[in-house]
Amino acid sequence: MKFVPPRVPPATVSEVQVLVADWFRREQRPLPWREPATSAWAVLLSEVMSQQTPVARVAPIWARWLELWPTPADLAQAPTAQVLREWSSLGYPRRALRLQECAAAIVERHDGVVPQIYDDLVELPGIGDYTAAAVVAFAHGRRSTVVDTNVRRVLARVFSGTALPPPTYSAAERAFARAITPELDEQAAAWAAGSMELGAVVCTARTAYCEACPISALCAWRLAGFPEDEHAQVRTTQKFTGTDRQVRGKVMKVLRDAHGPVLRSQIDLVWPDQAQLDRCVASLIEDGLAEQDGEAYSLPQ
Template sequence: MNTGTATPTGPARPTDAIDAAPPTLSALHGRVTDWFTDSARDLPWRDPGCSAWGILVSEVMLQQTPVVRVLPVWHEWLDRWPSPADLAAEPPGSAVRHWGRLGYPRRALRLHAAATAVVGRHDGAVPASYDELLSLPGVGTYTAAAVAAFAFGRRETVVDTNIRRVHARLFGGSALPAPALTAAETRRAVALLPHDEELSVRWNAAVMELGAVICTARAPQCDACPVLDACAWVAAGRPAPDYVPKGQAWAGTDRQVRGAIVAVLRHTDAPIPRSLLLEAPVDLGMGAPDAATGPSAVLAGPLATLHGLRAPAEQLERALTGLLADGLAEELADGVRLPG
């Protein structure tokens, strides 16, 4: 990763002129990191005693998922698999089964693959360098930089959605960053990174936290912002965004159906007959787990949820085929199960 530096352009001044000069970049670093010291949420992966593995798990789980949903699953994972070797010793389906309702369960498979690679290539220890982290299965540029910074104190440019939004408002005067990360945004993030290694780590964490709890997308709490007077977006009169972010649809989508099928598979280690997944059983009763007489009690609820979606037969088939292709399920002679 390129972590070179350039001279940043200072933040725009408010339109109602102020007597003092705009704060320097060094002063902004200090304000934001001091605010973080006083106001940061107490999260377990920020504990100095948290392992690099715990931080890697948190970074993957937090992708597109709020902290409140991640916390209980993260604790369960670290209790069950405190090291990469513990997870690698289990079949991939165990990772999916214990992914809970975090969504995007392919992330569970990626973590399992990363754990297996850590054991095979690095003697079970999460590597410290950006390049080594990036070489792990399922680890992208953001995750590699974040783990190198937050687990190992490396000076890396960390750029997530929250950081991009703070940068866009504070330095760019825009309500929102571009819909996708641009080269210009990356150059700005590199230029803004403190030279001091320890301060760079705190800056990354602090700006991320500022975007998560103060400089939010829909309802920013500007009055609580430690750099309000230096914000180019505020100085410009808080202009509206030039595009409307589109939320991801859920109801009626293949993603919803796939999630419902995975929820059924998570409830048992035994293969489930394909017919139960693709056709609503006549009897969702509480009988013995015998495919001839109907689903077991443990499957009755998730099967009722799946078929309560009333998805067309072709959508059910497409969703199941996709799960098999993605490695989130496997089909045996007697049915479908999570990957073994």
């Protein structure tokens, strides 16, 4: 079933957005990057770290990175091996490489200043549609359409009346999100933050805590009697155990925990299947996450 843009009266959209903004003002979590003095660079950092990683795990790493590298120029000059070590176990360490490349690009293209324009942001390494829009709204307080997995779910439930959005994010869905973005900077930013937060803590994937929801009375999914997810059959859950992703993670942990180069014999200990291990080590080198010097492997210098 494709996404069909719901026909919602503008007055209803506006009422939803006002209620969510008010709720967010009262109930938002005190996340460290929401402190007023947070720099645009710090916000960008928090957004990239939060891609596919829960915020609770991000917070301490984020604080440490800002101590070490308070500006893009600082990160650009850091040893990549240290960047990967400080990334710790946030997962998807390619994000750390992209972040350092992003910092270098900000220095080269934008004089070391985080851009305020979506089109400039989205050109940066590791910055896609979501993160570019999020930096516009949360770092600069400007109007943008911020759509992450939480927002997609909230829009699906409130306006489309479905349990979950379609498996893939379509152009039609994007157009709908854009169409209901408030015109004013302040209201657009509040809607972005509020709709994300609502999906993160109230209208969650597993459970909808409708008794805590400021717009439950207006929710199409609730009014329809909570129909089941119609895409449940085609939704595939990603395996992890035994995959290259798991093996790559184990190898990276060995490299991070070692002070210097490690021998292949040390890497061999983390996984029994040598063919798979070979493939994973090669792919890590290919990705720029590891280096080989004869029999010794290490993080990139």
